[in-house]
Amino acid sequence: xxxxxxxxxxxxxxxxxxxxxxxxxxxxxxxxxxxxxxxxxxxxxxxxxxxxxxxxxxxxxxxxxxxxxxxxxxxxxxxxxxxxxxxxxxxxxxxxxxxxxxxxxxxxxxxxxxxxxxxxxxxxxxxxxxxxxxxxxxxxxxxxxxxxxxxxxxxxxxxxxxxxxxxxxxxxxxxxxxxxxxxxxxxxxxxxxxxxxxxxxxxxxxxxxxxxxxxxxxxxxxxxxxxxxxxxxxxxxxxxxxxxxxxxxxxxxxxxxxxxx
Amino acid sequence: xxxxxxxxxxxxxxxxxxxxxxxxxxxxxxxxxxxxxxxxxxxxxxxxxxxxxxxxxxxxxxxxxxxxxxxxxxxxxxxxxxxxxxxxxxxxxxxxxxxxxxxxxxxxxxxxxxxxxxxxxxxxxxxxxxxxxxxxxxxxxxxxxxxxxxxxxxxxxxxxxxxxxxxxxxxxxxxxxxxxxxxxxxxxxxxxxxxxxxxxxxxxxxxxxxxxxxxxxxxxxxxxxxxxxxxxxxxxxxxxxxxxxxxxxxxxxxxxxxxxxxxxxxxxxxxxxxxx
Numbered sequence: 262x263x264x265x266x267x268x269x270x271x272x273x274x275x276x277x278x279x280x281x282x283x284x285x286x287x288x289x290x291x292x293x294x295x296x297x298x299x300x301x302x303x304x305x306x307x308x309x310x311x312x313x314x315x316x317x318x319x320x321x322x323x324x325x326x327x328x329x330x331x332x333x334x335x336x337x338x339x340x341x342x343x344x345x346x347x348x349x350x351x352x353x354x355x356x357x358x359x360x361x362x363x364x365x366x367x368x369x370x371x372x373x374x375x376x377x378x379x380x381x382x383x384x385x386x387x388x389x390x391x392x393x394x395x396x397x398x399x400x401x402x403x404x405x406x407x408x409x410x411x412x413x414x415x416x417x418x419x420x421x422x423x424x425x426x427x428x429x430x431x432x433x434x435x436x437x438x439x440x441x442x443x444x445x446x447x448x449x450x451x452x453x454x455x456x457x458x459x460x461x462x463x464x465x466x467x468x469x470x471x472x473x474x475x476x477x478x479x480x481x482x483x484x485x486x487x488x489x490x491x492x493x494x495x496x497x498x499x500x501x502x503x504x505x506x507x508x509x510x511x512x513x514x515x516x517x518x519x520x521x522x
Numbered sequence: 523x524x525x526x527x528x529x530x531x532x533x534x535x536x537x538x539x540x541x542x543x544x545x546x547x548x549x550x551x552x553x554x555x556x557x558x559x560x561x562x563x564x565x566x567x568x569x570x571x572x573x574x575x576x577x578x579x580x581x582x583x584x585x586x587x588x589x590x591x592x593x594x595x596x597x598x599x600x601x602x603x604x605x606x607x608x609x610x611x612x613x614x615x616x617x618x619x620x621x622x623x624x625x626x627x628x629x630x631x632x633x634x635x636x637x638x639x640x641x642x643x644x645x646x647x648x649x650x651x652x653x654x655x656x657x658x659x660x661x662x663x664x665x666x667x668x669x670x671x672x673x674x675x676x677x678x679x680x681x682x683x684x685x686x687x688x689x690x691x692x693x694x695x696x697x698x699x700x701x702x703x704x705x706x707x708x709x710x711x712x713x714x715x716x717x718x719x720x721x722x723x724x725x726x727x728x729x730x731x732x733x734x735x736x737x738x739x740x741x742x743x744x745x746x747x748x749x750x751x752x753x754x755x756x757x758x759x760x761x762x763x764x765x766x767x768x769x770x771x772x773x774x775x776x777x778x779x780x781x782x783x784x785x786x787x788x789x790x791x792x793x794x795x796x797x798x
Binding site: 413414419 | 624
């Protein structure tokens with residue numbers, strides 16, 4: 262069964278590699294023009310060739326995303342705790358939150374540009390706007406699903422709502438919170454890159470926009486690779502956090518996607 | 523050996539430790555809300571083991587919430603130790619069918635939870651932690667959970683979880699233990715084992731127990747007094763003193779006296795179920 266284990270561990274690499282191979286072969290066999298869909302090798306070549314230009318932009322996007330994500334975590338947790346602990350707030354804020362989350366954030370970027378001008382600020386805000394919602398929803402769910410029996414046990418001992426929140430609600434919501442981080446960090450990238458493609462003069466989104474307007478399509482794909490890679494790395498960081506803090510929820514078994522990544 | 527005392531017939535019995543006097547509870551919600559309890563009278567002496575049986579959904583659990591002070595009655599009153607109950611009592615321990623242990627805490631840490639919440643233990647928790655841990659270990663030993671201290675709830679069986687839940691209800695030395703069908707989800711053998719565990723804990727520590735159950739044999743086996751509840755809205759329609767000697771054991775459950783008690787209760791409940 263040793264090879265089985267090896268196959269299991271190697272499977273993410275194998276599928277990723279196979280994906281590029283199929284893509285490469287497809288492009289060559291059907292002679293797809295580069296300005297429509299460049300082969301992976303072309304894209305990687307562009308990645309290496311333009312690296313000095315790509316990296317500062319990637320760095321910029323990464324920082325923008327992390328700032329927006331950080332704000333989303335702080336705000337999302339506060340909102341989630343408030344909404345999860347108070348049925349009144351939940352009822353009162355629910356329609357507003359759902360409505361707000363349904364708005365495509367691309368539509369908000371022009372407004373943000375109107376308020377804050379072209380540049381980093383709209384990107385940070387967009388990343389934040391896209392990312393806070395799943396965090397809030399998850400934290401609120403974790404807190405609101407506290408067993409009523411447990412609440413009775415503690416309330417009969419004179420525990421305040423705050424005691425119950427601190428002893429039960431918050432620890433209970435941790436696995437929900439960490440699960441939401443994985444979703445939120447990838448969404449934050451989507452947010453910042455969207456904003457950069459609409460209105461920025463720096464960042465990976467801006468780079469893609471300028472590259473596509475000059476038909477340097479391999480460069481566009483190289484930029485996409487960079488975004489994907491950053492997303493995977495940040496996801497893995499979030500997953501590692503999750504694993505460290507919530508072993509009780511997975512009962513010691515590592516079932517999280519990309520758990521070993 | 524302990525012998526059951528004479529019947530407590532009226533809630534006016536001034537000596538009773540827990541007195542529920544004409545209590546009704548109207549839950550809000552829906553068009554007219556739900557009348558869960560109506561004119562309920564119950565008196566429980568200090569140190570008595572009382573049981574409440576009745577058809578499902580008859581407001582038995584509501585009674586526990588009133589006594590613990592989690593809910594206030596809409597009419598009537600609840601008096602514990604000569605004082606009317608107006609807020610959570612802090613001298614009760616509760617256990618339910620769902621053991622509801624915290625999955626991120628070990629058995630031992632779960633037992634410490636009430637001590638981190640209830641006064642005066644809460645104030646001294648840091649200082650007295652070692653002593654509390656000793657107390658928790660001793661209690662776990664009494665219910666046969668030696669070796670489970672550092673295990674997590676998901677590593678325990680249903681019976682072990684219920685034992686731990688019972689310990690959590692007793693760790694702060696409550697004067698009243700309120701049990702809401704605590705053994706309802708266990709298999710027959712485990713359940714009977716836990717009856718004996720509960721009986722010996724009670725005989726040792728002399729707390730007052732109110733056990734809500736739908737298992738008549740359980741009520742007769744454990745209780746001094748069994749109160750039969752009517753259909754919703756619930757109130758007490760029948761009382762029965764169980765005059766079996768203590769400690770009770772498994773063999774007693776096949777004696778005529780025991781079976782007669784169960785029959786008697788059974789007949790009362792059947793009558794309740796027919797007449798709405």
